[in-house]
Structures are given as C-alpha cells and as structure tokens.
Amino acid sequence: MEIVSQYAYVVCANMGKYTLIITEKPDAAQRIASALDTHGKAEKLEDNGVPYYVAKRDNDIVVVPALGHLYTVAEERSGRNYYPVFNFKWVPRYAAERGAKQIRTWLETISKLAKDADMFIDACDYDIEGSIIGYSILKYACGDKEAASKRMKYSTLTKEELEKSYDELMPHLDFALIEAGRTRHEVDWLYGVNLTRALTIAARDWSGKYATLSTGRVQGPTLRFLTAREKAIRCFVPTPYWSIKAEVEIAGSIFEVGYERKLMETKKEADAIVDACKGKNGDAERIDVKKFQQTPPTPFDLGALQSEAYSFFSYTPMRTSNIAQRLYLDALISYPRTSSQKLPPAINYEEILKNLNRVPEYKKLTAELLAKKELKPNEGKKEDPAHPAIYPTGKLPERLLDDSERNIWNLVIRRFMAVFGEPAIRQSVKVCINVNGHHFYLRGRQTLKEGWLRFYGPYVRSEEVLLPPIKEGQAINVKKVISDDKFTKPPPRYNPGSLLKRMEEAEIGTKATRADIMQTLYDRKYVRDERMVVTDLGFEVLEVLKKHCPTVVSIKLSKELEEKMNKIQVNGENRENVLIEAVEILKPVIEELKEREKTIGEQLSSAIKRARLEERTIGTCPVCNTGKLMTLYSRKTGKRFVGCTNYFKGLCKTSFPLPQKGTVRPLGKNCRGCGWPVVQVRIKGRRPWILCFNPKCSLKEERRKRIEMSNMQQGR
Numbered sequence: 001m002e003i004v005s006q007y008a009y010v011v012c013a014n015m016g017k018y019t020l021i022i023t024e025k026p027d028a029a030q031r032i033a034s035a036l037d038t039h040g041k042a043e044k045l046e047d048n049g050v051p052y053y054v055a056k057r058d059n060d061i062v063v064v065p066a067l068g069h070l071y072t073v074a075e076e077r078s079g080r081n082y083y084p085v086f087n088f089k090w091v092p093r094y095a096a097e098r099g100a101k102q103i104r105t106w107l108e109t110i111s112k113l114a115k116d117a118d119m120f121i122d123a124c125d126y127d128i129e130g131s132i133i134g135y136s137i138l139k140y141a142c143g144d145k146e147a148a149s150k151r152m153k154y155s156t157l158t159k160e161e162l163e164k165s166y167d168e169l170m171p172h173l174d175f176a177l178i179e180a181g182r183t184r185h186e187v188d189w190l191y192g193v194n195l196t197r198a199l200t201i202a203a204r205d206w207s208g209k210y211a212t213l214s215t216g217r218v219q220g221p222t223l224r225f226l227t228a229r230e231k232a233i234r235c236f237v238p239t240p241y242w243s244i245k246a247e248v249e250i251a252g253s254i255f256e257v258g259y260e261r262k263l264m265e266t267k268k269e270a271d272a273i274v275d276a277c278k279g280k281n282g283d284a285e286r287i288d289v290k291k292f293q294q295t296p297p298t299p300f301d302l303g304a305l306q307s308e309a310y311s312f313f314s315y316t317p318m319r320t321s322n323i324a325q326r327l328y329l330d331a332l333i334s335y336p337r338t339s340s341q342k343l344p345p346a347i348n349y350e351e352i353l354k355n356l357n358r359v360p361e362y363k364k365l366t367a368e369l370l371a372k373k374e375l376k377p378n379e380g381k382k383e384d385p386a387h388p389a390i391y392p393t394g395k396l397p398e399r400l401l402d403d404s405e406r407n408i409w410n411l412v413i414r415r416f417m418a419v420f421g422e423p424a425i426r427q428s429v430k431v432c433i434n435v436n437g438h439h440f441y442l443r444g445r446q447t448l449k450e451g452w453l454r455f456y457g458p459y460v461r462s463e464e465v466l467l468p469p470i471k472e473g474q475a476i477n478v479k480k481v482i483s484d485d486k487f488t489k490p491p492p493r494y495n496p497g498s499l500l501k502r503m504e505e506a507e508i509g510t511k512a513t514r515a516d517i518m519q520t521l522y523d524r525k526y527v528r529d530e531r532m533v534v535t536d537l538g539f540e541v542l543e544v545l546k547k548h549c550p551t552v553v554s555i556k557l558s559k560e561l562e563e564k565m566n567k568i569q570v571n572g573e574n575r576e577n578v579l580i581e582a583v584e585i586l587k588p589v590i591e592e593l594k595e596r597e598k599t600i601g602e603q604l605s606s607a608i609k610r611a612r613l614e615e616r617t618i619g620t621c622p623v624c625n626t627g628k629l630m631t632l633y634s635r636k637t638g639k640r641f642v643g644c645t646n647y648f649k650g651l652c653k654t655s656f657p658l659p660q661k662g663t664v665r666p667l668g669k670n671c672r673g674c675g676w677p678v679v680q681v682r683i684k685g686r687r688p689w690i691l692c693f694n695p696k697c698s699l700k701e702e703r704r705k706r707i708e709m710s711n712m713q714q715g716r
Contacts, residue, residue, distance in 0.1 A: 018060035020117035021152070022110070022137050024124040026051055027329040028157060029065035032123055035162035036061055050109035064113055066124070070103055071136035072096050073189040083197040084590040086583055088189060090136060107141045114142035122173055123152040123165075126386045127337055128569075129512055131174050132181035138173075149173055155338075155347075155387045157331040158395060177386075180568040183575045184510075187561060187582045191217040194586055195552060198593040199541065199600070203608060206601030211608050213541060214524055217561065218509045218517050220545055220553040223526055223534075225502055227542045229494055230534040236490035242270035242483050246277065246440050248433065249477040251468035260439040263486075270483040273438060282435035282476040290430075293423040294462075296452035298341045298380030299389030300415050302511040303504050305336065305408075308415075310497030312459060313407050314530075317500050317515035323408045324390070331395050333412050337512045338387040341380025343419065347391060349375040355394030356413060365455050369420050377419040378452075385569075391416050414456050421452025429467055433476050442467065493531040508558045525611055536614065540607035544600050549589040557585070618642060618666045619677025622694070624652040629677055629693070631664060640664075642679075642693055656693040659683065664691075673699030 023029040033042035033053030042055040042063070052064040074096035076087040094103040114120070120142060122134030138146040151170035154161045192214065199213035215223070244259035264270040300308070305324065306317040315323070324336035334347075343349070350370065357366040369375065379389075392413045401409060429444035444467035447453065453460045494502065496518055503514050521527045526538030545553045561582065567573035593600065618629040627646035632655075634641065639660060646652035658664055662683030671678050671692040682688045692699065 016060070017116060017118040018062050019119040019121060020113055020142070021061060021063040021121045021123045022134050022142075023063060023065045024068065024130050024133055025329065026065040026067075028123070028125075029053055029063045031157045031329070031331060032152075032162055033061070033063040035157075035159040036063075036166055040159075047109040047112065048105050050106050052109070052113065062113055062117065063123075064110055066110075066133050066137060067103070067106055069093060069129070069133055069136075070107055071140060073185050075193070080197070081201065083194050083201070083594075084586070085193050085197070086190065086586075088186065090140070092140070107137075110137060110141045111143075114145065117142075120145045120149040121152055121166075121169065122149055123154075125335060125337070126151075126153045126155075126174070127335075127512070128177055128181040128184065128510070129337075131177045132185065135173060135178045135181075146173060153386075155334045156393045157329065158393050176569050176571055179575050180565055183568055183578050184565050186575075186579060187565070188217055190579075190582055190586060191215075191552065192219075194590055195220075195545075195549075195593075198590060198597075199544070199604060202593070202597045202601035203604040204601075206598065207605035207608070209605075209608075212524070213604060213608075214520065215541065215545060215552065216517075217552070217558055218503075218513065219520060220542075221506070221508055221555045221558045222499070222503060222517055223521060223538060223542050224546075224553045224555070225499065225506075226494055226521070226527060226532055226534050227539055229491060230539070233490040233493065238487035238489070240485060240487055241265060242267055242485055244270060244273055244481065244483050246435070246481040247479040248282070248440075248442070249479055250442075250470065253468065254479065255442055255467075257433060257440040257442045260441065264483075267483075267485065274481050274483050277435045277438055277478070277481040280436040280478060282433040282440070282478050284431055284470050284472055284474045284476060285434040285439070286432040287470060287472055288430040288432075290428050291448065292426055292428070294426055294451070294453070295423050296378040296419050296421050297415060297456070298378060299343050299391065299419050300412060301339050301341055301380075301382055301384070301389055302336055303339070303500060303514075304341075305390055305412070306500055306515070307497050308411060308459065309408060310495070310500075312411070313404070315404065315408075316496045316518070318519050319404070320408065321515050323404050324412075327405060327409055327412075330397065330399070331393055332397060332409055333393060334389075334391050335387045336390050338384045338390060339382055339511050340384035340387060340389045341382040342384075343377045343379060343389050343391060343416075347388060349377070349420070352392060352394035352416070355396070356392065356417075358396065362413065362417070365417055369417060369455075372420070375420050379419075411459060414459055417455035418452045421455050422449070424451035424453045424462075425449035426462070431467070431470055433478075435478055435481070493533065495531055499532065506555050506559060507562060508555060509562075525615070535611055537607045537611035540603060544603060548592050548596055548600065551585055552589055615666075618679055619668070619670065621646070621652060621654055622676050623654040627652050627654075629654070631658065662686075671697060671699065673697045673702075 021032060023032055030053060033055040034040055036057055037055035038057055042053040044051060044053055052062060055061040055063060070093055071090050072093050073088050074091045075085045076089050092103055092107055093100040120138055122138060124130035124134035135146050138149050151173050152165040153170055154165040195216065196212070196214040199215065203213055204210050241263040243263055246257050248255055248257055302321065306320045309315040309320040310317065321336065324333065327333045328336055353366045353370050356362045390412055425448045427446055427448050431442040433440045433442060444465045446464050446466055447462060453462060499518060500514055503509050509517055525535055526541060527534055542553065551557055564573050564578050568575060568578065616631040621627040621629050621644040624644060624646060627644040629642055630645055631640055632643040632647065633639070640658050641655055642658055643655040644652040647655060659681055662681055665680045667678055667680055669678065670676060671694065674692065674694045674697040676692055676694040676697065678690050678692050680688050681691050
C-alpha cells in the first residue's frame, strides 16, 4: 500500500498546477471526476488508503472526497468531568472523538493534494451540512483557501448536471449558509455538552457507575411529546359505550349500515333502539350523490418521503434517509435532504419521462404523460433555496438494487409521475334508510375517473364500495339490528412516522437531523419498541429537566432558536447574537442543575438501576411462578444464561442457555405454542429470531417433525 501511496502522489505532483475539488463522500468524488473527464473515465489513485481521482479536461482536475464531517466542535481545554463549558473551537474529529483515527490520514492526504493546487472548488452537497464540511476542509486542511474557493451547486449526480455545475461555478462559497451551519452546530454543542454532562455526572457521582444520559435543544422537546402521550395513555380510563349497526339486503347482496348516532352512553338506550327496529323493514328515505375531485399529490420533500415509506414499508425515517442517500449517490434520484415541494422546469420533465419509458413497468404510464400537451406538476407551498423536491433522474440502475432500494426508487418514480396526472374524479353515495323512525346510513364510494391514481398505483389509499342501483322510496329488507358493547380507547402511541410529522409541525429540528434525534432516544434507552413506549428512565430524565430547567424542554424556545438560525441563511440575523442568547439561556439552567446535583443524581441513579433491571427481565418464571426469568451471568465463566431470580437463592433451579453473541431483547409477551416468555435474538449478519426457552414447546416439536419430513423427502 505504501508503494501505491508514493506512486499516486508522485503522479499527482508531476502534473504541475491543477484544480482541487472537495466532495462529501467517495462515491460522489468518483461520479464527479468521471463526469468531468473528457473521456468519461477518471484515473483512481490512493494515498495511504485514501482514494482520489484525476480527471483530464481543459486542465487537470483532482477530486478528493471527505468522509462526511472531518471537523467538529470541541471544548478548548480537554476533560469530560466538568461543566459548564462555554469556550469551544473547531478541531479535526480524531482530536475530539474516539475511534476516528482514520480521519487523521484522510486530512493528511487532503493537505498534501492542496499544496500544488492553484484553484479550489467546494463540491460537497449544497445544504447546511455539506457547506460546513467543504468550508472547514478548505479553511483548516487546505490552508485558509475558503475565501478564494468557488462552489459547485447541483441536485443530481448525473453527468449532464455535473458538467453544467462545473461550467457555471458560483464565484464564492455560500457564506450565509455556512454561518447558519456553524451556528447550528455550535448552539447544539453548547446545549448537548452542558446538559448531558450535568445529568451524567450527577448520576455517576451518586451511584459510582457511569451511564451516558444525554439531552439537547431538540432532543428534550421531542422526549416531551412522547412522555405527554405516554402519560395520556397510562392515565386513560376506558368508558363503556354502545354502538348500533344493521345488516340489509339489496339486490341479493348483504351490506352493513351504521346508525345515525355513533354511540349510546347506556345499554338501556341501545336496547330500546334495537327493540324498536327488530323485525321491521326500512325504506330508502333519501339518497345523496356527490362527485368530487382528488387533486394529485405534491412532490416529495424528505419528510413526506420518510412518512410514506414508513406507512407502506415500515422503514424508519433514518433507514429511508440512508436508502435515499444511496440512490442519490447512484445518480438515480435527486438530492434527498430537501424541504421543497417544487419541481422547476429546468430539470426537464420530458427527458426524465422518456428515460423512464425504457422500464417496462412504466412504459404505458410514461407514454400517457408524454402525450399530454403540457407537463405541469401539482406543486406544494414549501420551498428550499438549495434544492428542488425529490425526483427520479431518469437514469437506470448500474447495479442490482436490493428490495428496500427498489421500493424507495419505485415510490419516488410513482410520485413523480402522479404529480403530472389529472385530478381523480370520485363519487360518494349516502343512502338514508328509515327503519321505524330510526335512521341508518349506507355509504358507497367509487372512482369515476382514475386520473393521477393510475400513476401512483400501489401507493393509493382509496377504498371502493360499489352499491347496486337504489331509488328513493325503495323498500329495504333489514336482516338484523344489533348493538355492540365497546370501550373508548386511549390515544395511539407515536411511531417513527407520526413523531416525524409532529416534529415538523412544531418546527423543531431539521430535515437532516430529525431521524438522528429519534435514534438517539432509542440508543439512550429513553424509548423502546416501534410503537414508542417511554421507559422509566425516559420519564425520569424529562421530569428532572421539567422541574429544574423547564426552558430546555420548551418547544417554543427550540422553535425560536430554529427561526433565528434560519434567518442567518438570508442575512437576517448574525451568528454572534444567536450564540450569546444561547449562552444566556444556559447559564441559569446549569447553575440550577449544579445546585441540585445530589438530588438529581439520586433520582437518575434509581431510574438507571430500574432501567437495567427492566432490560434483563424476560417474564415470570413458568416453573416456580414466584421468581422472574432474567438474563444472568455465571460467576465462574462470565457466560450469560436465562435463569430464575430465585436461582442463586437455591429456591429454583430453572435455567436455560443463551447465544453468547448478539443482543437479547425481552419482548414482554409469551409463546403462542406453550405460553412461556420469549425473547428476540439479533446477531449481526443473521435475521432476528424469536427464542422460546421451553424444550417441550409444541411449536418446536412441530418444527422438528417438518424438518424430519423434509429430510426424508429429499432422501428419496
């Protein structure tokens, strides 16, 4: 590797002066270099394992990638055992984070390549994060070249757009965006480092055990949403009510009809209505027919794509964002981290549809759109100065996409086509049926003209309920009338999709950070499960924050800071003012936490202990029925196993082996075959599976017999 490294640098040094382009990721570097090379195939070189590319054009071009953020915010003096911290600086990530040693090599290579360059171009993604990445590299690794650098702005990694972006370089970096990005990182760092240390140190000093307890400017308010919903669910008292429905026969078909009132508060009232209608026939007293239009959907912004992907595929926002990023780097879709619902004509709708026409699945649909006199998308109100809405580039995959990538790619293509469709025309029918003075309603709904629904295909939510011809005054045969006793239900728990929408509505976080914040809540054990359940630890952390520093979980405050940072992008606010305000808010908060450190430490330590116990508890011991099955560790070997809490007391000998690798998570439910508690086992590289400990479980016996039968058949 060292020989390759030296050779690569010699080749680069012998070129004389050249243009150095900085990109955000290696895949982007390769695409940009190939697009700009006269022959379409740039030369790949390496220096100490760091890839870069040399493209030949009118001049020599060297394209070197970053690995995302190579620089970060850190405190001016080292140490993790104190707070408050208000003095910070930007440093290489390897100087601030463990496990970031590779970053040093990366920065050394970039610095080498910068020495002989006479022109610098920032070609990182055109958003806040990309702007900060490019700026910090040009400033620190390239020797204060940020002021003299130019900027490439593009929304897709297609050859055509990259060439255009290079030929029409922005004369300087996007400094307003950079200032906004620096401010956001610095404000979030100030909140995060001070509050996290306050909580973590308080708990550690009380218990003597270390556990990271984090919170931040957006994380706190997000946890507040979840705990408010969790409290509403836990405090909910179900109330009984009764509903009435009937079954009627029309033209030989049976239909269910609903009573005019959705609920009755007493059984007596419900029974009286059933008795009054029993054995009676009805007549169609009134028929209301309404036609209405359903306008096409708006183009995807990142939040809408994440919500739709969660709805149809159960992909978390983080997973969808990662998949979309891979599709973008493969030049299959435009830049995904956008808040825009606009599709400018400059992207060339017709050319994209012509290219998609080569895919058999889309051939008829694209042909239909291309036959239109005018292609005009149904746009939404939201705009993003950096990028348009998400759209397919029209390029076809150069590799085999996995199922999740194909799902997201297909969803983006279908949405893109749908926004050009005509409004769908639908018809609703509401038949009022009079049964002895009581009114029941039969509802029908059908699509008269598909319009855009045709293009969105599998992602359309439209139920068709077709009714036979019915005339006013027509006799209706009532087969039966029944009442159902029910109970009111608590509000639903948030899931990653609905929480994302709530954060967007509250205008906290950004399109790029919301998914990360959700993941942090899971990582810190503040929430668990897909239907997000707040743990005792999550409750305690929020209670501490609400009691001692309510400002840091204030949705209003977080939103106001968000607005000020957005104003920096349009030169309506400056970085210094926002930082001063953030520090002024934090100072009294930190003082309060310092003063109450022992009380807070005791409260949080108790919560951590309960959380760790909860993590290991699997369920009631099915043998002694008094102890709990838990993940235990052998005093001799240190190996883990499942045992009863009475095991070490000598009261119960129940124990079972566990896989020694991977994570074991209690599911809080029992095996459907034998009723014993079960866990989920996850080992890297394997699909998760459910493990029942009962050696005599009927499901295990059935599986054993199936395997034996299969082996016998294969033997024949």
